[in-house]
Amino acid sequence: MSPRHLTRLFAAELGTTPARHVRAVRAEAAAQLLAATSLPLTAIARQCGLRTTETLRQAFADLFATTPSAYRRAARHG
Numbered sequence: 001m002s003p004r005h006l007t008r009l010f011a012a013e014l015g016t017t018p019a020r021h022v023r024a025v026r027a028e029a030a031a032q033l034l035a036a037t038s039l040p041l042t043a044i045a046r047q048c049g050l051r052t053t054e055t056l057r058q059a060f061a062d063l064f065a066t067t068p069s070a071y072r073r074a075a076r077h078g
Contacts, residue, residue, distance in 0.1 A: 026050050027059040034068055035075035041068055 010018050030048040033039060039047075045056040053068075060068050
């Protein structure tokens with residue numbers, strides 16, 4: 001299967017591209033770590049495959065419309 005065909009099938013079935021799906025899964029994994037641990041953002045970004053805190057922030061903004069720090073605060077208080 002070609003990458004182009006995979007992208008078409010992915011979009012047809014899931015309504016997104018493979019790259020966006022992977023980024024969302026990584027952001028969701030980061031959200032779980034933010035809520036459950038006190039690991040620094042750099043460690044969480046690396047563990048989830050986002051590499052940098054800036055990439056983590058961008059993924060969070062796209063998926064959750066908030067920052068990782070604000071998400072962590074909210075998860076701990078509510």
